[in-house]
Amino acid sequence: MGNRLSKIATRTGDNGTTGLGDGSRTEKDSVRVHTLGEVDELNSFVGLLLCEDMPAELREELVSIQHDLFDLGGEICIPGYTLITDEHVARLDDLLEKYNADLPALKDFILPAGSRGASIAHVCRTVCRRAERSIVTLGKTETINEHPRQYVNRLSDLMFVLSRVLNRFAGGSDVLWQHERKRG
Numbered sequence: 001m002g003n004r005l006s007k008i009a010t011r012t013g014d015n016g017t018t019g020l021g022d023g024s025r026t027e028k029d030s031v032r033v034h035t036l037g038e039v040d041e042l043n044s045f046v047g048l049l050l051c052e053d054m055p056a057e058l059r060e061e062l063v064s065i066q067h068d069l070f071d072l073g074g075e076i077c078i079p080g081y082t083l084i085t086d087e088h089v090a091r092l093d094d095l096l097e098k099y100n101a102d103l104p105a106l107k108d109f110i111l112p113a114g115s116r117g118a119s120i121a122h123v124c125r126t127v128c129r130r131a132e133r134s135i136v137t138l139g140k141t142e143t144i145n146e147h148p149r150q151y152v153n154r155l156s157d158l159m160f161v162l163s164r165v166l167n168r169f170a171g172g173s174d175v176l177w178q179h180e181r182k183r184g
Contacts, residue, residue: 050066068151
C-alpha cells in the first residue's frame with residue numbers, strides 16, 4: 001500500500017461522494033460508508049478506553065483489537081476484499097474465555113456503570129452493537145465476508161466482560177440493576 005495520505009484536504013468529496021479502497025466512488029450516506037463510520041467510531045472509543053488505567057496485558061490486547069478494527073474498516077472499504085478471518089474471531093473467543101474465567105456468575109442484570117474504565121468499555125460495547133447492525137444491513141444488499149459480523153459480535157461480548165474486569169481492577173464490582181428500586 002502506497003503513501004495515500006500525502007494530502008488530506010483533496011476536495012474530491014465536496015460533491016457528496018467519497019472514494020473507496022478499490023478506487024470506486026460512492027455516496028457519503030451509503031450503507032457502506034455508514035458502516036465504515038461505525039467501525040471508526042468504535043476504534044476511537046477503544047482508543048479512549050486505552051487512556052484508562054488497566055493491566056498491561058489487557059492494554060496490549062486492546063491495542064491488537066484496534067489494529068483488527070482498522071483491518072475490518074479496510075475490508076469494508078474495499079468491496080470483495082478479505083482481511084478479517086476465523087483466526088481473528090477465535091482470538092476474541094480465547095480472550096472471552098480468559099477474562100470470563102475468574103468473574104462471578106451473573107444472577108442479575110448489571111448497569112453500564114462503575115469505574116470510568118468500565119463505563120467506557122460499556123460505551124464500546126454499545127457502539128460495537130451498532131457497528132454490528134450496520135454490517136448486517138450492508139450484508140443484505142452487498143456480498144461481504146461473514147467474519148467482520150462475527151468479529152464485532154464477539155467484541156461486544158468481550159467489552160461487556162471487560163467492563164466487569166475493569167470494575168474489579170478499580171477496586172469495585174458490578175453495579176446491579178435493582179428492579180424493585182423505588183423510583184421518584
